[in-house]
Amino acid sequence: MKNKQITIMLVALSFLLILGFSTQVLAGETYKMGMSVDITGATSDIGNPYSKGAEDYVKYVNDEKLLGNDKLVLFIRDDAYKTETTKRNFEDFLDEDIVLYQNYSTGSTLALRQDFDEEKIPTITASFHAGNLENCNYLFLPIASYSSQAVGLAEYVVANHKGSNKIKVAMFLHPSAFGRGPLGDVKKAIDIGLPIELVEVVEHGKDLDNTAMLKRFQSKGVQYVISQTVQPPVATMLKGAQSLGMAASTYGEAGKITFLGCHYAGGPDLIGLAGSAAEGFYWTTSYKLMTAKGPGTDAQLALAKRYGRDDKLANSQNYTNGIMVIQVAVEAIRRVKAKSIKVNRANLFEELQAMNGYNAFYPLTTVGPVSFSKTDREGVDTLQLYVAKGGVFHELGAPFVSEYVQKLKK
């Protein structure tokens, strides 16, 4: 009788254990990630849509069970563009045992990059400053760096300049590491044969009027201005050039100035700010714009609609940017899972570094594949040139990879 009772109890216990275990298996794992982003600071016009893109794609991953029964959690915290707040957010995320981290500003990325290495945490940053990667192994830039973008634009200037005169270029930079980042590489490209003359490098202030600068450019024969900054100062400059009648109406128009810009200097928001003065602005990024119709852009619009976002946000390249960084993270998690190994920082780091060649990732939100390796942590190398016409940025030509950037990387 006693043996029978013990047997029944053992069976019941086993049943409970199996039930508990299977429930746990059914519930799946939870992977935590952290994102510190500027939602209410100086660049909230960029950070806000970026954070919403990331938030929506995480919801989509969980709703559509893209990771099976596993759940993705993304902690999004506002850092208001302040490095000290970013550091506090990062430390809080570490306490939550995150497996991957998304950082935002150039300043905080530069300040925290040693921490990323010390914590051995793979980090994807919204700052595409090439200098971020120096002395830091765990950092990944989702797309081509500002340096690659600026050199790519300079190359475009050379390839499309009409006339035999010396090509005179000025750079209009944000007064920070973010702005100055590409200057060194543009100079290196000139040193190895890029035939342009860099006449002036201007770090802008909070100018209300750029008349003096634009007149100076004109007197020095500057025909092209490449901007590496955020949209508001570019908008003020473009409005100034329009009012002075100095903006080129066609590419490279003699005696006038053609304006070009890197990722954060342009995009639909620039048209939002500058209105008709943005017409004829040339802009490069590795992201696909909503005007470039395709499966990626359709999916982005559907995602925005599904989670109740308005048209302005749905069409923002910063919303795309936010989606894309989560796409990369999810792909890395999916690949680690496929190998039946634990999804942790070390395995995600290895998987991100193996994302190249046949294993490159095609997120459809970019104009080329995302490829990282142990020696190259700049994601999408391909750039697309866009031009503002009729209040919209249109694709100009096919996506390209900068020749001089490849030379500089060798």
Next chain:
Amino acid sequence: MSYFFQLVVSGIVVGSIYALSALGFVLIYKSSRVLNLAHGQIIASGAFITYALTVWVGIPIVISFLLSMGITFFLAMSVERVFLRRLIGEPIISVIMVTIGLMSIIDGLIYMTPFGAGNFSFPEFLPKTPVALWGVSISWTQLVGVIITFIMIGGFTWFFKASTVGISMRAVSDDQFASMSIGISVPKVFGLAWAAAGLSAAAAGGILGNITGLNFYVLHSFGIIVFPVVIVGGLDSIFGAVVAGIIMGLIQQFAAGYLDGNWGLYGTADVLPYIILLIILLFKPHGLFGIHEIERV
């Protein structure tokens, strides 16, 4: 020579917009001795109200501009009534701290709207071809901005010099107790000063928004950018704000035009106004036109 005159014209344009932006500080300080640190936020609010009325409600921009001045007039008056009136007689530092709190509240409220994290621009309603004379160009936006600025500054100058209410406000500024003893309602004067500052801020916001586009950070930063203008001109002088604004505008343009890009110098337009500020304050601690009060004990 046309380069020189172009810089002069641009300097006057920029300077007069600085003066209009600084006017709100002066109006409040002149009557209540309070420095309103939330002034930049009120400038931004004025610009956003104009945009919302024009684009979302569909009212013509000129009427929206006037309406937004009216709305900020009453909003600023309400702010004074709700937050600041109960601080009459309290130490000035307490009132200034309240304006810092106000700054955070307005920031928070604006971040709850699309304007907090979006870029917008007013519909273009002025000709795009600039006005050009003797090789000097000025855009219609800038020209209209300067005209509005001088109308407003002229109006306020007349108001303080000739109208009964304006004289009452100056009296309160001079001596609150003496003003009360002759029947002036000090709380009403304070409310009116805030309202007038709100009105001028909306005008500044509308003009700035037309020049830079509508970006919250850029617009509210103007509250701080114009601070040297207010200090150089004298915190309680409208005329001082105009003169200092134009001086600053000219210094910036000449620095950018003649110093930047030469002798390895850049960014002098940002630094020079502060150097001038320090030099002026060294010799005139109350600003160029600020009142130096002598107290006899």
